[in-house]
Each structure stands twice: as structure tokens, then as C-alpha cells.
Amino acid sequence: MNNKTISCKPQTQNSKLETRRKKPRLPFFSILSMSMGFMGIQFAFALQNGNASRILRGFGADMEQLSWFWVAAPLTGMIIQPIIGHYSDQTWTKLGRRRPFFLVGALLAVIALILMPNAGSFANYLPPLLFGGAFLMIMDASINVAMEPFRALVADMLPKEQITLGFSIQSFLIGIGAVIGSWLPYIFAEWLGFEKVASAGQVAPNVTYAFYTGSTVLIITILWTVITTKEYSPQQLAEYSNDQTQHKTPTFSDIFKDIGHMPKTMKQLAVVQFFTWIALFGMWVFTTDAVAQHVYKLPISDVTSLKYQKAGNWVGFIFGVYNAVAMIYALLLPTIAKFIGRKMTHTISLICGGLGLISIYFIGNPIFLILSMTGVGIAWGSILAMPYAILAPSLPSQKTGVYMGIFNIFITFPQIINGLFGGMIVKRVYHSHAIYALLMSGVF
Template sequence: MSDTVNKPKLSFWQMWNLSFGFLGVQFGFALQNANISRILSNFGADLHSLSIFWLVAPTVGLIVQPLVGASSDKTWNRMGRRSPFIFFGAIAATLGMMLLPNASLAVKIMPPLLFGALMFALMDTSFNVTFQPFRSLVADMLPDEQRNAGYSIQSFLINIGAVLGSALPYILTNWLGVANVAPDGEVADSVIWSFYIGGATLLLSVLWTVFKTKEYPPEQYNKYNKVEEESSEEEKMSFWQTLMSMPKVMFQLAIVQFFSWFALFLMWVYSTPAISQHIWNTAIGDSSSEAYNEAGNWVGILFAAYSVFAALFSLVMDKIANTIGRKRTYMYALIAGGLGYISIYFIQNEYALIISMAGVGIAWAAILAMPYAILSKELPSSKMGVYMGLFNITVVVPQIVSGLVAGLILKYVFHGEAIYSLMLAGAFMLLAGLSVNFVRESK
């Protein structure tokens, strides 16, 4: 057994470089979240079937992230351990972003709706390839006492990217005069150019992380993380044994994750129809009027707003968590998110909706950081990637469940009034906050 040494602390800028690529990845992911319902509706998707198309994302994540996690645990080459997956995932995501809004050009090959769904699948697969290695990279490189700070910086960068991505179509339309309405079956120029800019930003920011971050070579990594002490038994475990050997805290966090990600999925799918009906008074099923497109742009601003609040909360989340604990920070943040969703129903002015986004943003910042900070302390370093990948099951399963039932609930319970889907999201986020009480951290 080799001697073990303490993992060195990193400077602020080294921690910044670790996660800077996530800014670009989230830029693209935010563009997708704010505009995919709008794009697919332009290509002919029915309001009640939108949640089915959105199932592409979590289903891909369910398959891809555990595989990427297990593979990255065993990958050591000149680029590093996690960097190859981050780099090639970003290239594929950029390609999908360039092609998705131009699906109407593929009409001679296949229906635009089908092509759009395929490009959506390519984008989301690529995003999933990059997400998990970024999470593991922070755990790989930072000692436990810096992980609150590391994941808070990551949350901050994620939300800066989300602000830029969410607001870009609105900025192009209202500041630069780019067309925001397109004929049926096509996508507005404001959205097309947003995806072009987003793809370039994604690739450049990921290159920054890849070239600015030097991962520890195997021998050094093993000393810092005491891998030899763990790996003799860990390496003999099958995938099923690995799954069954997950620490209890992962199962406890899964309850919280179910409620919170069920709520987030409802927001991403139904915010545009909900806000257009509730504030702009559009008809149920309207997906092409000027009012609907104006509401779609405003939803981008609201998504940018909650990302701004999330970024600001990320700046103090580390200090709050160190003062009152990770669990309490997580719980209070999720409750704030639930109240934010519910308040939307009582607001009739689009500008006042920004107040609701404060609670949503606080919850989002905590969701991006706290479960990973809690979990990373409990995981063996030799299987950090595969366990982080398996933990993604707790992110995608609630989205799949939400996707399967949300359309039926909207149609048969809410009779097409999408504002009630956001109210349901609020109830689930409150349940997520209360369920944090079941999480038990080790001392």
C-alpha cells in the first residue's frame, strides 16, 4: 500500500476553471429548455403531446450518464480522466444546436417534427455526456472542505450560462430587431441565431476548461484519494452489486430529487403555454400567434431571471451551508421554490412574475449544488464517476414519470389550462423541501 497524502487545496481561479465549461453547456441547455416546446409546436406538435417529446431528455440521461460515469472512472489518457468526455460531448452538442432550429430544411428527407425530435435527442445525449464528468471533476480535484465552495462556484457559472441562454432570443428581438415570428413550420430568426451563438459559446467555454485544468495523473490521484485502499474490493463488484452497495444517503436524497425534478420538468414543459394563457390571454392550443411568441420570449426572460437569482444565491450558499448546514440550506431553498411557483397563479402582470422567479432561482441553485456536496463525501473515489452517474437516475426518473402523466393531467384534470401545471409544480417542490428531513449525513 502506498503512502497517502492530503489532497491539496485549489485557488479560487483553479476552481473557476474546473467548472467554466459548464457555463457554455448550461447556455445551450437553457436555450433548449426555454425554446424546445416553442420549436416543436412550430413544427406541428400538439400541446398535450409536448411532454412526450420532452421524455427524450430524461430517457437519454437514464442510459447515458451511468455509462459515461463508469467509463470515465477507468479512462486515463493525455487529455485526462473526465476531460475527453466533456470535450467530445461538447462537439456533438454544438452540432445538434446548429441543426435543430433548421429542421424545416430537412423536409425532403423526413418530416420537420421528426428531424427536430432527433436533433433534440442528439443535443440532450451530448449534454448528458458532459454533465456527469463535470460533477465528478469537482469531486476528483477538491478536498472535502472545499466542495461546498467548488459546487457553489459551479452553480454560479451554470446560472450565468442559463441567464445568457434564456434571455438571448428576447435580446435579439427587442434590442437588435431580429425577426421573432416565422411562417408555420419554420422557426423564428431570433431563435435560430440564438442557437448558433449558444453552440459557439458552449464549445469555446468547454475548451477553456479542458486546456486550463490539469487533472491528476493516476499515481498522484490514487495517493490523494486513497484509491488502493478502496479499489481491491470495489473493482470486483458487478454493476448490480455496485447499484445495491450505494450509500443510504443516495436513496434518501432520491426522495428529494423525485419531488424537485418532477416540479422542474413541469416548469420547463408548460411555462410558455401557461404564461401565454395566464398573462397574454391566448387561447388553449394557440402556438403560432404573435401573442404566443411574445409570451415565449418573456418566458426566456423569466428563465434568465431565476438563473440570475440562482447565481446570486450561489455566491452566499457556501457561507450559509457552512453556518446552518447543508441540509437546512437545501430544505429552505426548496420551500422558497415551491412558494415561487404557487405565487405565479396570483400575479396578472408579466413584470411581477420576476418576483416569483426569486424563489425558483434559490431552489435551482440549491438543487445544482447541495445534493452533490452531500453525496460526494459519502462515495469511494475509485467509483466516483459511476456513482454520480447512477445518482442521475434520481434526476431522470421523476422527469420520465412527469412526462408520462403531465399531459394526461393537463388534458383531463386541468382541461388545457397550463397555469395549474405550475401550481402542481409548486406543491411538489414544497414536498421536496419537507423530504430533506429524511436525509441523514454522516458526521
């Protein structure tokens, strides 16, 4: 392997004193490669976000049950990510300390991607709805296992002045994966002629084959990062952080101590993350039904017709639009943040996303939903990068993984709250008119 071109090893031999002061700057290809696997993860995540609701609705889930099934995803993330972060901080193998975790997570996610659209095949054993919900949980748990170490890897490898660039490139790659993953069912159905309607209890072929494609992309991109990225050893990380003290071996209970000693920056971001992710969860769960009912004028009970499937495919397409906007916007973030600061950049971006979601209520033509998703895309591009760019410099190097995992609690907890009560509110207060869930998300 030619470490001069594809390795993340330091490029220069500095004096010991200089090395302790600062991590070396890394070339563009190294920064790109360390986040390439995240593109595959987001490909899978986009397929899940754009299609899980209509898959579960086709299996028989009603509006209230829909959000309950989605609760499994953030619940597993809230539990798993701090644990993964803690143990990845303490792990060192031939593959490093982050790479083993996202490799295992990717393999499990591939299995779930293949099995979820085939949940109807297990109908002789249990209702497809239960199998579909179980595979959704497995998929999201696996994605969570793989996702957190990628955040920590960027913080591990890059000097402070490249942190914003590193997370922006990561957001750009996430955007590529999300755009293709979101558009794939639409492309298979509308451009390649795949059948887009299935009988009750089954999943349309265009969605099924999109999931198969996602599993292939995921494993290829994860292997790219595993093969091309060489992590710093614990000794090197200690030198770069000027941390020459001897630390006791951390225990599992230290996770709770770390929560109590969160950096001030993390506490400030926690409030912002809470309202951000309670809104995103509502968008992912209810957009398909909101668009079908409010824009395509379908009755609430229609979840299997050709028109409903067209609405679902169009939602996948506009989700791809917001991810495409996020991908482009991510490239502009370092420049914008340089002029107005990271915090103001993030604030303005979130306002654009809120206005985009609210605007859906006033739209009657599906084409104009592209404008709404442009606002959402601006917010999403910032959500994927700026909180981590703001947070990373405040974290001690020996606890980067566990704090990135703890930070995920402020992403998953609001989703759990929305999952437990959002569907109930939509069904009992809004009488299953899902458009009001999107209005509520925009306000948040």
C-alpha cells in the same frame, strides 16, 4: 503551458505520508477553470429549456405530445450518465479521464444546436416535428455525456473543505451561462431587431441565431477547461484517498452492483431529488403555454401569433431571472450552509421555489412573474450545488464517476414519469390549461 498559474497540479511538495492524508487546496483560478465548460453546457441547456417547447409547438406538437417529446431528454440521460460515469472512472488518456467525455459530448451538442432550429429544412424527407424531436434527443444526450464528468471532476480535484466552494462556483458559472442563454432570444428580438415571428413549420430568426451563438459559446468554454485543467492520475487519487489496495478491473455489470451498494446519503437524497425534478420538468415544459394562456390571455389553440411569440420571449427572460438569482445565491451558499448546515439550507431553498411556482397562478401582469422566478431561482441555486456537496464526501474516490452517474437516475426518472403522464393529465384533466401543471409542480 504555465502549470503554475493555470494547472490543477498540487501546489506544494509534501511528504508522501502527508500527501496520502489530504488533497492539496487549489487556487481560485483552478477551481474556476475546471467548471468553465459547464457554463457553456448550461448556456445550451437554457436555450433548450426556454425554447424547445415553442419550437415543437410551432412544428405541430399538441399539449399531450409536448411532454412525450421531452421524455427523450431524461430517458437518454438516465441510460447514458451511469455508463459515462462508469467508463470515465476507468479511463485514462493524455487528456485525463473526465475531459475526453465532456469534449466529445460538447462537439455533438454543438451539431444538435445548429440543426434543431433548422428542422423545417428537412420537411421534404420527414415532418419537421420528428426532426425537431430527434435533434432535441441528440442535444440532451450530448449534454448528458458532457455534464456528468464535470460533477465528478470537482469531487476528484478538491479536498473536502473546498467541496462546497467548488460546487458553488460551478453553480455560479452555470448561472452565468443560463442567464445569457435564456435572455438571448429576447435580446435579439427586442433590442437588436431580429424578426421574432416565423411561418408554420419554421423557427423565428431570433431563436435560430441564439442557438448558433450557444454552439459557439459551448465549444469555447469546453476548450477552456480542457486546456487549463490537469487532472490527477489514478495513482495520485489512490494516495489522496488512502486507498492503496489493488482493485479488480471493473466490468459493465458492476454498475448494477454499485446501485445495490449506494451510500446511505445517496439513498436519502434520492427521495428529495425525485420530487424536485418532477416539478422542474413540469416548469420547463409548460411555462410558455401557461404564461401565454393565463397571463397573456391567449386561447389554447394560439401557438403562432406575435403575442404568443412575445409570451415565449418573456418566458425566456424570466427563466434568465431565475438563473440570475441562482447565480447570486450560489455565492451565498457556503456561508449559509456554514451557519445552518447543508441540509437545512437546501430545505429552505426548495420551499422558496415551490411558493414561487404556486404564485404564478395569482399573477395577471407579466412583470410580476419576476417575483415568482426569484423564488424559483433560490431553489435552483441550491439544487445545482447542495445535493452534490452533501453527496460527494460520502463517495469512494475510485467510484466517484459511476455514483455521480447513478445519482442522475434520481433526476431523470421523475422527469420520465412526468413526461409520460404530465401532458396527458394537462390535456385530459385540466383541458389543456397549462397553468395547473405549474401549480402541480409547486406542490411537488
